[in-house]
Ligand SMILES: *[C@@H]1O[C@H](CO)[C@@H](O)[C@H](O)[C@H]1NC(C)=O
Ligand SMILES: *[C@@H]1O[C@H](CO)[C@@H](O)[C@H](O)[C@H]1NC(C)=O
Ligand SMILES: *[C@@H]1O[C@H](CO)[C@@H](O)[C@H](O)[C@H]1NC(C)=O
Ligand SMILES: *[C@@H]1O[C@H](CO)[C@@H](O)[C@H](O)[C@H]1NC(C)=O
């Protein structure tokens with residue numbers, strides 16, 4: 001430290017400062033004024049971290065020794081982002097950073113043998129701190145010793161993220177005494193015992209947001225922290241927790257009462273088997289808003305809905321459900337759901353025909369997303385006795401091959417329909433009839449070759465139509481879009497020329513008619529990538545215009 005301070009007043013360092021005032025120069029760091037566009041931020045890892053609106057940012061990379069490599073930084077920086085290489089055998093002292101009295105955010109990507117507290121110096125303005133072992137690689141386990149009360153002098157610290165640091169290398173009271181800590185993220189803590197985490201955070205009373213991502217945790221057991229065991233009562237420990245996300249690995253065991261200290265979970269993610277799922281309501285959890293379940297064995301939808309009911313779940317993502325168990329009666333207990341995502345791993349060989357009648361039971365469902373199943377001809381409305389007035393957003397990625405007339409006619413309130421990446425090659429006339437509220441239709445990446453005058457009949461509210469990555473353009477019938485009164489943005493597929501014609505003529509007036517003048521975006525692209533792209537914002541002046549597309553001939 002002392003050596004560092006004297007270095008700071010050294011003429012050479014001073015020179016560096018002066019030079020830097022007209023664009024900072026530093027061997028390892030780049031310095032930005034955040035009034036500049038952050039788009040100029042370097043494209044390495046620091047730019048991917050969350051940003052707070054501070055004025056001066058220093059981003060330093062290839063740092064081996066913080067105290068030497070950061071010499072010459074201006075003292076008034078607000079954000080410091082450090083990416084270490086080969087710093088593993090060094091210790092880091094938070095005291096070093098006290099020379100930056102305005103420091104508000106500190107991001108460090110790297111591993112140290114230990115982290116020392118600020119000592120007698122202070123970091124009066126530090127609010128956000130991130131310690132990340134390795135960026136993006138996951139499964140780092142940095143054995144960094146962090147002693148008791150290391151962060152106690154960070155009086156303004158409100159947001160702390162620790163990723164890839166082995167928690168057991170830290171003192172049990174490592175987080176104690178941080179007065180204002182409101183948001184804590186512990187990711188990949190390299191422990192398989194939830195107690196190791198809980199016992200370290202139980203005293204952070206100000207906590208509002210807690211996120212734990214611990215893929216090694218398979219067993220959710222009763223915690224033996226003293227704060228929980230001396231008081232057998234089931235009351236929650238935190239008073240202000242508003243958001244709690246837990247993400248575990250494959251959960252094989254849930255002990256009764258193990259989560260009673262918590263009561264409400266915002267999000268729970270993990271791989272669950274059917275048997276373990278039954279134990280979840282016994283964990284003491286009262287409510288989960290968003291439940292994300294995956295796994296290697298299939299779960300009947302009744303079992304999932306039973307949990308949905310008991311825990312008042314609003315959103316579910318299920319990656320391992322038994323597709324043949326889906327029916328109107330099996331989802332009865334799921335009536336509280338507002339969002340449902342269903343998918344299966346490809347190895348599951350799902351059934352080829354879903355019982356779409358299940359939608360009629362889910363009267364609060366706004367959004368349904370079904371992926372990676374196989375129902376090439378989904379009969380969504382064929383057996384519905386009444387209109388589905390609750391669904392506003394539908395995404396289907398289920399190998400649909402063709403759309404038949406009135407296929408969606410019961411979905412009277414639907415606003416968004418996403419049919420991206422199916423195998424649709426044919427759309428019958430009047431396929432979208434009844435979708436009078438539909439605003440956005442995305443049929444990109446299918447195999448549509450033909451658009452007819454009645455293909456989009458009934459889509460009075462459609463403002464956005466996306467047909468990119470379809471080989472269709474030379475087969476658009478006259479008047480195909482003329483009746484889409486609300487249309488504003490159109491993305492057509494690729495220009496495909498019959499090999500006999502070197503030139504494609506597209507009479508935009510003929511296919512768009514009077515609505516051409518109201519379009520704000522018209523996008524047409526060529527199958528020969530980059531050889532032709534037309535993107536017009538405000539297409540007014542194309543009125544009465546024949547678009548001639550010269551296609552490279554072989
Ligand atoms: C760290 O120390 C260990 C043991 O002393 C040594 O084997 C290793 O090479 C050192 N790593 C670096 C990056 O210096
Ligand atoms: C949790 O409890 C189970 C069953 O009692 C036990 O087998 C397992 O070792 C415990 N796990 C941990 C991390 O303590
Ligand atoms: C909790 O249990 C674990 C192992 O089961 C043990 O290592 C730890 O010391 C215990 N903690 C307390 C506070 O009793
Ligand atoms: C146990 O909890 C009750 C209320 O929940 C509280 O009044 C009591 O002081 C607690 N006891 C201990 C030892 O913490």
Ligand SMILES: *[C@@H]1O[C@H](CO)[C@@H](O)[C@H](O)[C@H]1NC(C)=O
Pocket residue numbers: 236262263264287
């Ligand atoms: C859990 O959430 C429900 C509804 O959101 C709320 O009424 C209840 O007070 C919450 N309980 C706790 C302990 O936060």
Ligand SMILES: *[C@@H]1O[C@H](CO)[C@@H](O)[C@H](O)[C@H]1NC(C)=O
Pocket residue numbers: 298300322323324325
């Ligand atoms: C899937 O559900 C069907 C119908 O409920 C049932 O007959 C079948 O045994 C289930 N399959 C598995 C693997 O659980």
Ligand SMILES: *[C@@H]1O[C@H](CO)[C@@H](O)[C@H](O)[C@H]1NC(C)=O
Pocket residue numbers: 423425447
């Ligand atoms: C797309 O359609 C063409 C012509 O109908 C057909 O030859 C081709 O196999 C289709 N591609 C896919 C992926 O279905």
Ligand SMILES: *[C@@H]1O[C@H](CO)[C@@H](O)[C@H](O)[C@H]1NC(C)=O
Pocket residue numbers: 507508509510544546
């Ligand atoms: C384009 O179509 C419109 C509407 O049918 C027609 O009036 C116009 O003559 C056509 N333009 C050309 C150049 O063919």
